[in-house]
Amino acid sequence: MLSLGPVQDFIATARRTRDLYAGSRLLSEAAQQVARHLAGEVGEEQLIFPAPGGEVSLEELGKAGIPNVILALVPKGKDPKALGEKALEAARAYLKAKAMEVFRGRQDHLFLDTALAQVEDLLEGYYAYAPLGAKEDYASTRGRVAALLAARKNTRDFAQVTWGSAAFKSSLDGARESVLLLPDKPEEANRARVTLGLRPGEYLSGPDLLKRWWPVGEGFVSTTHMAALPFWEGAKARGLEGRVREALAEVARLVGEEARSQTWHPVLRDTPFGDYDVRLLYETRLEEFTSLAEDPSRLEAVRKRLQTLWAELRQKGLPPPGTYYALLHADGDRMGETLDGLQNPEAHRAFSNALAREFALKVKGIVERHGGGLVYSGGDDVLALLPLHRALACARALAERFREVMAPYGKGGVLPSLSVGLAVVHHLEPLQDALDLARRAEKKAKEDQPKRNALAVIYSPRSGSELAVRGRWDESPRLTQRLLRYADLIRLEAVPSRAAYELKELIREAGDVLSEEALVAEAMRILKRKEMKEAYREELAHWIRTKEHVERLAHELILARPFAEAMEQAGVPVESREVWDAH
Structure with a gap:
């Protein structure tokens, strides 16, 4: 059993979604080199996880x-220690060769030897x-x-680095020195950064630059793409896409070459965002374009x-x-x-193959059908960006697909299930903070009582406190x-x-004072004095039976609003049976 790292920290060290995606691909391809080396030495049929074949x-x-843990059978006569060392050498050699390829043509702006040493040490x-013994x-x-592998990982090797210097530390994690070779004058240094595809003021290490420049053929979606997609769906639904394309073309002409985009991700193919930078639609981001920041009159014309x-x-109903x-x-x-229930290597291989073939390989299609971008789907682990109007349906589709694939492997009536965390965040929120929120949501889904088989959603508004809700997939109706x-x-x-806010305030002020019966009665009174149709009032009242129900209703009503705004903008049908069934 062989494990590669660092995984979560390395992937999460990202300022752009492209960095995030490239970091996951980099580690996956390194793991693939390990698996390929082992397959060449012991035979592909001896690989248990992953389990290629058929x-x-x-x-x-x-x-x-490819997940970061590789499992294989080693035939008699082969030295497992030598195999492990050679497999790791193959992975490191692959990354160094890839770095040489990526850095080629940019070495005039790099301390190349230091950059390569950092990658090799990564x-x-x-x-x-x-x-x-016996099977x-x-x-x-x-x-x-x-257990042995876990113990080995807890006794890490700490070797002195050979590339330490007094240079600025990486802007992303502060762990390694920057390897950028830039002009002394700040203005000239920032111009050089822009030509290299970096942001003004960034200092990046060798691994950071490997991720930033890692070749991504069709490009990757940004958080701003995800925030803007409901708007584009709404423009199409209202027959206004021509007006949006026309305005974008005019704005792009004013901005110049910076306004062009080369992102051909599948979910952007029928949008104008393959040709034009999506930031053009956001007035708060216009000054990120140098031509506008340096020319106030041009900036005003774009606004x-x-x-x-x-x-x-707005006159056509589209905000x-x-x-x-x-x-x-x-x-x-x-x-x-x-x-633990798989009693022999053949059963484990069959399980690994089914998990990869029937789930992991299908995840990209599921995510993209819901307008999202898949960062990774290694085994049972998934990370993806999604537009709000389709995020809940995508979470449900992934959980259902996983349940179907894992159904044959249930034991004692207990089936493997998928716990999903959704973080609802502002598109300008630092990516590392958004990742932390998504992981906390997944942990809440998995560990709150009753444990597992759940969805948790955490909403982090730009102003105001976080709000979290959770529901199990076997509830009726589901949280989605x-x-x-x-x-x-x-x-x-x-x-x-x-x-919703009055119900939340009721819980905060009287939740520990009133009896449950009195608290529910007061919640009913709040609903009764609101102007709404009797049928809707009765529907909401139906959900209120306990203190926990009152709190849940308040939180879910508040958290439903950002989804409602995205669905309204995208033109999702209201009270549609088809939409309900998809959730």
């Missing part, structure tokens, strides 16, 4: 993402092995190897053109682009228990359906916006 090759599995690799001992032997567009679109998107993080439940229903009621203006 219709699925190692290269095909690599498209989804990968952490650990392995453990144990003799396997009947497979489960216990696998558990023993996993006026956008304001004219917004006035025109300007929104500012929130969803970051999804999902992880399988009871996977350790499931693996409840949020959809509340979003519909908000869109129909059937629920006064103050109702």
